Amino acid sequence: MKILLFGKNGQLGWELQRSLAPLGELVALCRHSTEFCGDLQRPDALADTVERIAPDVIVNAAAYTAVDQAEAEPEIARAVNARAPALLARLASERKAWLVHYSTDYVFNGGGDTPWRESCPTAPINVYGQTKLEGEAAIQDSGCRHLIFRTSWVYAARGGNFAKTMLRLGQERDTLTVIDDQVGAPTGADLLADVTAHALRAAVREPALAGLYHLAAGGETSWHGYAAFVLEQARAAGVELKTAPGAVLPVDSSGFPTAARRPLNSRLDTRKLQEAFGLHLPDWRVGVTRLLTEILDKT
Numbered sequence: 462m463k464i465l466l467f468g469k470n471g472q473l474g475w476e477l478q479r480s481l482a483p484l485g486e487l488v489a490l491c492r493h494s495t496e497f498c499g500d501l502q503r504p505d506a507l508a509d510t511v512e513r514i515a516p517d518v519i520v521n522a523a524a525y526t527a528v529d530q531a532e533a534e535p536e537i538a539r540a541v542n543a544r545a546p547a548l549l550a551r552l553a554s555e556r557k558a559w560l561v562h563y564s565t566d567y568v569f570n571g572g573g574d575t576p577w578r579e580s581c582p583t584a585p586i587n588v589y590g591q592t593k594l595e596g597e598a599a600i601q602d603s604g605c606r607h608l609i610f611r612t613s614w615v616y617a618a619r620g621g622n623f624a625k626t627m628l629r630l631g632q633e634r635d636t637l638t639v640i641d642d643q644v645g646a647p648t649g650a651d652l653l654a655d656v657t658a659h660a661l662r663a664a665v666r667e668p669a670l671a672g673l674y675h676l677a678a679g680g681e682t683s684w685h686g687y688a689a690f691v692l693e694q695a696r697a698a699g700v701e702l703k704t705a706p707g708a709v710l711p712v713d714s715s716g717f718p719t720a721a722r723r724p725l726n727s728r729l730d731t732r733k734l735q736e737a738f739g740l741h742l743p744d745w746r747v748g749v750t751r752l753l754t755e756i757l758d759k760t
């Protein structure tokens with residue numbers, strides 16, 4: 462099996478390089494690759510890349526993920542998150558290749574407090590979520606064989622994420638103010654990558670498994686609960702923090718204004734994935750603890 466991976470240097474792309482390697486020949490590209498084009502904003506060159514590599518599977522881990530910035534540059538977000546996946550889907554369809562793609566909890570409006578199922582109505586409340594939804598729809602409409610994984614609150618040892626921001630701020634500030642009315646599940650890029658490899662292997666054998674799946678770690682928390690957990694673990698590991706226990710102050714969304722609105726309810730119901738692929742998704746604390754062990758060991 463020949464796999465073409467886009468976005469190899471992102472949080473997920475980096476982990477996918479490890480998880481996908483045992484499945485076959487892997488060609489991994491980033492925006493600045495030279496021999497082949499890995500820039501999702503260059504459609505002609507992208508089509509040429511796919512033609513020359515002739516992959517059996519295209520895995521798209523590249524995306525425009527700057528949620529607040531997307532409000533100011535919707536056309537760039539749309540080119541990367543919607544138009545490029547649409548092109549990759551057409552190219553995959555033409556050559557009967559699989560397309561693996563990732564989407565987000567931000568396709569939902571955040572109403573209610575029950576976990577979203579794949580069949581729930583989408584209604585994004587920010588530009589990033591809207592463009593990611595357009596990408597999903599284009600893939601589904603193309604008729605290509607695909608796996609789309611909607612996930613949430615991704616972190617990894619490599620790359621920027623909320624856990625690392627909290628670790629840094631905890632060493633700089635006496636108090637932190639963190640939103641406690643947005644609820645979801647922090648999900649490790651390593652878990653996403655391993656589940657992708659497992660699911661892809663199964664789907665190639667059993668094409669009826671193609672489709673859209675929610676994929677997130679088990680359990681739930683708020684950004685405030687997540688921040689408090691990260692700092693508590695760091696303190697226990699001997700990191701000197703300026704933020705004292707109890708000085709992570711909970712606020713509702715209006716207490717921490719941002720350019721983009723975020724959904725209050727980001728819970729994803731992952732039963733479809735677990736049943737289809739015979740998987741158990743571990744609690745979010747398991748992965749975050751591993752992340753901290755890894756990054757604190759290096760400091």
Ligand SMILES: NC(=O)C1=CN([C@@H]2O[C@H](COP(=O)(O)OP(=O)(O)OC[C@H]3O[C@@H](n4cnc5c(N)ncnc54)[C@H](OP(=O)(O)O)[C@@H]3O)[C@@H](O)[C@H]2O)C=CC1
Pocket residue numbers: 468469470471472473474491492499500501502521522523524525526541562563564565566593611612613614615616620621650
């Ligand atoms: N991060 C999160 O919390 C969540 C992410 N997701 C989805 O998961 C997937 C992976 O996200 P994650 O790994 O966390 O994201 P990252 O932001 O870590 O990585 C995204 C990668 O995409 C690349 N990229 C951006 N624009 C282009 C372009 N024009 N051409 C080629 N590459 C480009 C970036 O490259 P460069 O560094 O050069 O800009 C970066 O390497 C995405 O589909 C995302 O929407 C879903 C839910 C949560």
Ligand SMILES: Cc1cn([C@H]2C[C@H](O)[C@@H](COP(=O)(O)OP(=O)(O)O[C@H]3O[C@@H](C)C(=O)[C@@H](O)[C@H]3O)O2)c(=O)[nH]c1=O
Pocket residue numbers: 526527528529564565566567612613614615622623626637638639640643684717719723
């Ligand atoms: C830095 C900071 C953020 N926050 C809030 C703002 C926001 O509501 C929440 C998370 O902020 P961030 O900007 O780190 O995360 P954000 O960019 O919103 O993360 C999202 O990224 C995209 C790509 C996704 O697909 C989503 O699943 C989600 O992970 O925490 C605080 O309350 N206090 C703080 O000090």
